[in-house]
Amino acid sequence: MKRADRAPALSCEDLWSGYGDIVVLRGVSLSVSAGSVHVVLGRNGAGKTTLASTLAGLLPTAKGRITYNDRDITRLAPHVRSRLGIQLVQEGKRVFRQRTVEANLVLGGYGVSLSRDVTRQRIEEVFELFPALAEFGRRRAGELSGGQQQMLAIGQALIAGPQVLILDEPSAGLSPLMVDAVFSAVAKLRAENIAIILYEQMVERALEAADHVTVLDEGEIVVAGTVAEVGREEIVRDAYFGRRPR
Amino acid sequence: MTTVWYGLSDGAIYALVALGFDIILTASGILNFAQGAVVMFASFIGYQTLSQMHLPIVVAILICAVIGGVIGGLTEIIAIWPLSLGHRWHATHTELITTVGVATILTGLAGLKWGYNPLSVPFPGSQTTIPLLGGRILPLGLAMILIAIATGVSLHFWTHRTRVGMACLAASEDRQAAALRGINVRRLAFGSFVAAGVLAGVAGILTGPITYSLPTLGDTLTLSGFVALAAGGFGSYLGSIIGGLLTGLVASLAARSIGANYQQMVVFALLLCILLVRPSGLLSQKELRRA
């Protein structure tokens, strides 16, 4: 069975969401399957972060459904979704700055109650994936550079052994080398059968890594499909800048 | 020197209130105005169990602890939890009003049941002062100081060493991120209210003998505890110990050197100095979040 045909791990249908009175998402539907990468593109304000927050449970859903492995999770609290295997890495490198790197990673596994040994093992795996973190184990997370904090944030999410990983602009503000590290990590995770939703500004890199792509504008889907169908740059560029496809 | 000892033992009470503040603040980001009122209420329970019902001291302390915990839990359920429906992630003014409401309810209940005249709570331990380092202090007072220090230090180590404690620290830093990592922030908040309630319960029965039981005690304890909190740093357990002892000391010295009527004003001046000059307190990096 081709990857694209597998049942979706995480999907949302006709999702409406926003902040208080302000409606941001207007009827967004998308899905991602295990072992595939779904990239969501769009300008600032188009609703990407709102979508990420809603999928993770930080924002309430006004209308629509979110399904995870055939289970309706629309009303579940964020920590419950996290424990079920959905991990969100928010934009802005939100690690616990006052705590050490190791403590941060251990906290990543809080929800799934790992034994000491398993935690230790997974921390080692994260250090393998991001060697730069290994030497900073005992330092406070706030002392790390932006790129390292971003890697730590991703590492936190990985400790919990997620089935679905949502990455919100992981490459923002990173140097080219770090960006490479992030994208190679994404590729590796895809190979390990994790479903990945990726929000990005860097269109070209993202399209290289993706199986599916969705473009959001003003909270609505403008373009969606497999990379093969949609990947043509002009369409994406047009959609990105707000012009509807002809 | 006796002045110093009295100041420190009063300060121990403030420190215990401040520690209660810290527990709740760390886990839920809320300042529980009713903390001092719970201490006050427990002191009345102490009066009731010791003086009226003649129960053994250990049983009385246990009862106070339980009642304190129950009040704390109820506070969270009635006055805090309903406000967070709707996915808010930051505490605001409204909690100030509701916790003031809870404090007022407790004051009213105490006044109804026991009246507004000061009641004396029996002393656990000896009534005579013991000489120490040139001054005199009640054994209970000394015990309070030690209990406050021990409690603060234990809390400090607990949060930094245990899993749940680390989760509390994480939640106090960034609630959203903590929730995403699988931490049930609501349950932490609830637990913190109960724990702070238990602490207030025990503190109350020990405070009663020193300060007398009076319904209006609640608000004064809350405010003095707040000064202790501000002095030591919001959320810092070790800081609260120091802040509490410092506040008690300042108040006592002021009363002795300038006059009892100036005591509160000096403490108020201390509060203003701290808040305006170093809002994060002596030992903490956090400033109290603007609502």
Place this chain on the structure above:
Amino acid sequence: MRRLRRTASDVLDGKWGIAWPLLIAVAALAAPWMVNQFWVGQILLIATYSLIVSGLVLSFGYAGELQFAQIAMFAVGAYLSGILAVHGITDILLLCLIAGLAAGLVGLGLSAIALRLGGWGLGMSSFFLVLIVPDAVTVLSRWTGGYYGLSAIPYPRLLGLQLGNRGIYLFAIAALICWIAFNRNVVLSRYGGIFRMVRESPILAGTVGVSPRRVKIIAYALGAFPAGVAGTIYAFTYQYVASSTFSLDASIAIVAAAILGGSESLYGAVVGATLLQLGPFGLNSFQQYSVLIYGAFLVFVAIVLRSGLSGIGTTLCRRAARWIRPAPAPASAPVLVTASGLVLDTVADPSPPTAPAATAASTGHAGAEEADLTTPEASAPHVLAERPLFVDGVSKAFGGVRALDDVDLTAPAGAITALVGANGSGKTTLLNVISGVIVPDAGSVRLGDAALPLGSPHRIARLGVARTFQTPSIPRGMTTWQVAASGRVGAARVGLLSSGFRLPAARRAHAEDVESAEAALALVGLTDVAQAQAASLPLGSRRLLEVARGICSGASLFLLDEPASGLAPHELDRLAAVLRALRDRGIAVLVVEHNFRFLSDIAQTVYVLHLGAVLARGEPSAIAQNDEVAASYLGYNRKQAPRT
């Protein structure tokens, strides 16, 4: 909490209809001859507490921070008046003034704390202030009578005339009426707009030239004043002042009254005070259950308000009002005639908005209702001399990230300059630096010959810089023309007292505001919706309204942050026409935009930012062909783009 704040600050949204309140005021004045002594006493107490509660509603509504110290200011007023009266000064008017000012000073002190701390820090500190009142009284017992209170306060005089009980009562009612009238005038004047803007968004206030700090300080002082006056009245009513009156419980009760009554303008304060006094648990009768009830009430009401059952009474009143008098129809897509004569699409033809009688009557303004199709040149607001914008070497880093890297930019007067770049390229940061929201690490900004005082938005605004926001910052509760006119507050200042007493200076300023707004709205084509609620206009109209606000301020530099985003094609055309009109008047326009097609139509020069530095600059057509620009936009990071 927003709901709670909204309730207390509905002062600003209140209808200020005067029919009912006028009736009640007359009835109150007639009371001594109509009802028995007991009720007169009750009404007097209600009036006194109304003054105190109204101060809290004001400071909370305008400044947005809750403080518990009204009782302390009440105490200051009462004691000060009592002491002075005992020592021979008995003119009640003079004493009210002194007491009010003294209380105002306490309010100023509180504002210093509030600006620094806010939230709980302020709440706790203000509580503490009330706590030390008895101590202060005891310390000063030589004057205050200490624990036993200050007694034998003589009857007051009013301008030489001895006042008896009835006189005191009438004075109190009159004082309350005057106070409410004063505040009504203030809120209906441009100060209403100022307070709304500060409440809505301090950044917005800064960009029209208002210093939020100053406004908040005024709010606290203003909130303290009536409490002091109430103290004077109280002292003469009972001829006795004791510190037991000024307790923490009383403090809490005042807050409860403010919450309970607080809506529909300061009248809510009167409602709250009435409920407080007349309810089974009157403030003075310290019955056993009263404390308990207050506590439960606070918890219950705060939660209930939060969850949206707020102001059931308010909703009912509003429904009743709407049945009596139809509300103005919100404009969906009005007919537009812009300055350049371009007639644009009409989608629906709404009925012309009716002017609510109250606001129109009080402002004497009826002119803006007619569509104004004359060219605006003749009545154009004064535009400052043509001045180009020079940005020199501006840099800014946040943590380790370089948001701006040695940026040089010139936006000539009478031209439209565009600023583009991918997300994170620094466009909005640059805009924030120019408008003063952010202080750069290096570099300078000049408008014409004047260097802009970096980091001070309101001072920059007053030097002639106007700014719009990607999400239009339009305060609730203001009509379209009011929002436009609010641009003038920084440029042509009017005093608060002047507005409150409706002095000639204030009236003149108001007339000029109206004229200026009319002209600006005509230029952008929003004349038809001048009386509509601005916050309910469609996005395109709100964007243009922000431009109109800038026009009223007489700015010579316009900074526009993504004005085209989210606009439909006909709205884009309208926006382009307006921007060209600005350009034609010699204004320098700097536009941050993504929409390249839109830019190519209107911009003379385009600057491209990439990772905080200027990557390219030139005419739109040249930039569109530039490969490096395309690369940066789409995030091709592998080829490091060379810096210009």
